[in-house]
Amino acid sequence: MNPKEKLVEFLEDKHNARVQGNNKWYKLKCPFCGDSPNPNTTHFNIRISPEDNYMVKKCFQPHCTASGVLTQQDLIHMGLSDPEVLNFVSKKTKENKKIVSKINSTKLNLTLPDNPHKIVSDYFLKRTNEKLNKENIKRFRVVSNITKFYEDNKDKIEYSKRIGMLRNKESEKYHYIGFINETGTFLHVRSIDDRKIKHMKIPLVNLPFYVNHQPYSLKNNFDIKKKMYGYLGEGIFDVINALLYFNDPGFYVQTGTANGFFSQFKTFSKYYYNVQWVVLKDEDVNISLFKKLKSIYDYRFKDDLIVISNEASKDIGDFSKPIKIKKIKI
Numbered sequence: 001m002n003p004k005e006k007l008v009e010f011l012e013d014k015h016n017a018r019v020q021g022n023n024k025w026y027k028l029k030c031p032f033c034g035d036s037p038n039p040n041t042t043h044f045n046i047r048i049s050p051e052d053n054y055m056v057k058k059c060f061q062p063h064c065t066a067s068g069v070l071t072q073q074d075l076i077h078m079g080l081s082d083p084e085v086l087n088f089v090s091k092k093t094k095e096n097k098k099i100v101s102k103i104n105s106t107k108l109n110l111t112l113p114d115n116p117h118k119i120v121s122d123y124f125l126k127r128t129n130e131k132l133n134k135e136n137i138k139r140f141r142v143v144s145n146i147t148k149f150y151e152d153n154k155d156k157i158e159y160s161k162r163i164g165m166l167r168n169k170e171s172e173k174y175h176y177i178g179f180i181n182e183t184g185t186f187l188h189v190r191s192i193d194d195r196k197i198k199h200m201k202i203p204l205v206n207l208p209f210y211v212n213h214q215p216y217s218l219k220n221n222f223d224i225k226k227k228m229y230g231y232l233g234e235g236i237f238d239v240i241n242a243l244l245y246f247n248d249p250g251f252y253v254q255t256g257t258a259n260g261f262f263s264q265f266k267t268f269s270k271y272y273y274n275v276q277w278v279v280l281k282d283e284d285v286n287i288s289l290f291k292k293l294k295s296i297y298d299y300r301f302k303d304d305l306i307v308i309s310n311e312a313s314k315d316i317g318d319f320s321k322p323i324k325i326k327k328i329k330i
């Protein structure tokens with residue numbers, strides 16, 4: 001048996017892995033997060049193909065961060081000890097990481113419509129106290145008109161049902177505001193007047209499912225040689241307003257959910273070291289979440305973690321509401 005066959009045998013025997021129809025993906029209970037309590041469901045996937053040596057993993061449990069290239073450490077964690085298999089995987093890890101980072105650095109140069117409807121620019125002004133002029137459209141990567149955006153970029157981006165739906169709605173005079181991530185691969189849309197579809201996430205290119213799209217993030221006076229601030233906030237308007245209000249040098253990242261603080265911290269703290277971390281706490285999020293973050297990743301903090309909340313309102317995502325900033329350190 002070759003090392004790959006031995007690895008498959010290990011997954012099937014010790015982890016009850018089931019191969020999918022395409023003979024490339026194995027499904028099993030996640031050894032990293034423990035998976036869901038339902039014994040009949042599995043959310044963890046490992047790719048092992050007979051045709052190539054590209055081995056990756058991905059867990060679909062929302063709070064789990066296990067994804068990316070399969071490593072020797074993963075297999076040791078799963079109880080594998082055969083040195084031949086471990087060596088084989090270890091040799092391939094480096095090549096496979098290169099493939100993933102190449103996919104992940106795909107960058108689209110998109111055209112952003114700069115003639116927003118009054119309803120859209122009024123909405124942006126209300127939330128941020130900033131005009132939605134050409135500079136701010138570029139600075140915050142705002143998509144003010146989905147139909148025009150698609151027409152201007154259709155040779156570069158993937159058409160999806162979601163874009164089609166929003167275009168139809170726009171023709172019925174519904175209004176949306178969208179934001180694209182730094183690599184231009186992902187569009188986050190927010191409805192201004194239709195309460196049924198409040199948020200929509202639209203991939204603009206199809207990445208393989210084990211590669212995550214980069215989140216919405218902003219840089220401000222970014223200089224990797226100097227001390228930087230790393231802001232994390234749940235909503236896009238939270239991070240835009242944090243940049244406008246505090247104006248600290250560094251980066252500002254949208255996490256999307258409360259669990260997103262963990263995955264985005266994990267990713268960004270890998271790239272940047274000399275960082276003062278700041279989290280923007282929503283009223284409905286308990287401080288214990290950030291205490292947990294600090295204790296799990298304590299070794300990655302150079303300073304205390306600063307927690308910012310708005311005592312006068314829910315968060316800082318709407319500057320038309322009162323602002324009373326409270327700062328605490330963990």
Ligand SMILES: [Zn+2]
Nearest residue numbers: 030033059064
């Ligand atoms: Zn998991």
